[in-house]
C-alpha cells in the first residue's frame with residue numbers, strides 16, 4: 765500500500781469510529797436514562813426494552829411520538845413524548861443507529877410474576893395474535909408487526925389497551941397502528957388481555 769492509500773484507509777477508519785461514538789453519545793445522552801445503558805429497558809419507569817425492535821418499527825414509533833400518534837393521556841407516554849419532542853432528526857437517527865448496535869436482550873427485570881392465566885393466554889395468542897406477530901412472538905416486519913419479546917406483561921397489556929380504547933392507532937398517517945387498533949377490538953376483556961400478555965412475557969424466558 766502506498767503511503768497516501770494508508771493515510772486514506774486510516775482516515776476512513778477514524779471517521780467510522782467517530783461516527784459510531786457519536787451515535788453512541790446520542791443514545792447515552794438522550795435515551796439511556798430511561799431505557800438503560802444496554803437498551804434493555806426499565807419497567808419501573810415504563811420504558812420498554814428497545815434491543816429487539818427492527819429499525820423500521822423504531823423509526824416509525826419515534827415519528828409517532830414526535831407527531832402525536834401515540835396516547836396523549838398516559839403519563840408514561842407523555843414522558844417519552846416530552847423526551848424526544850424537541851430532538852432534531854439527526855440526533856434521533858444517531859440514537860437509532862446506536863440501538864441497532866446494542867446486543868439483543870430478552871431480559872425482563874420485573875420482580876413480580878405477571879398476573880394472568882398463561883394456558884388461556886397461549887390459546888388466545890394462537891387464535892388472535894400469532895398470524896401477525898409470529899408463532900414465537902418474534903415479529904414480522906413485512907406486516908409491520910413488532911417483536912413482542914423482552915417486554916414485560918404490564919407494558920404489553922398497557923399498549924394493548926391503548927389500541928383497544930382507541931388511544932393508539934387513531935392517527936390518519938399511522939397505517940400500521942390502525943391495523944392493530946382494528947384487530948384489538950376483537951379481544952377487549954381486561955382479564956383476557958392480562959392472560960395473553962402473561963403468556964407472551966413468559967415466551968422471553
Ligand code: HEC
Pocket residue numbers: 791794795796797798799809810811812814822825826834835838840841843844847848851856859860922
Ligand atoms: C424520560 C424517559 C425516557 C427517555 C429519556 C426516552 N424514552 Fe423512550 N420511552 C419511555 C417510556 C416511558 C416509553 C413507553 C411509552 C408508552 O408507554 O407509550 C418509551 C417508549 C419508547 C419507544 C416505543 C417502543 C414501543 O414498544 O413501541 C421507543 C422506540 C423509544 N421509547 C425510543 C427512545 C429513544 C430512541 C430515546 C432517545 C432518543 C428515548 N426513547 C428516550 C421513556 C423514555
Ligand code: HEC
Pocket residue numbers: 812824888889892893894895896897907908909910912915919920921923924940941942943944947951960961
Ligand atoms: C393483523 C395483524 C396483527 C394481529 C393479528 C395482531 N397484531 Fe399486534 N400489532 C400489529 C401491528 C402492525 C403493530 C404495530 C403498530 C404500530 O406500528 O403502532 C402491532 C403492535 C402491537 C403491540 C405494541 C407493541 C409495542 O411494543 O408497543 C402489542 C402489545 C400487540 N401488537 C399485541 C398483540 C396481541 C396481544 C395480539 C393478539 C391478541 C395482536 N397484537 C394481534 C399487528 C397485529
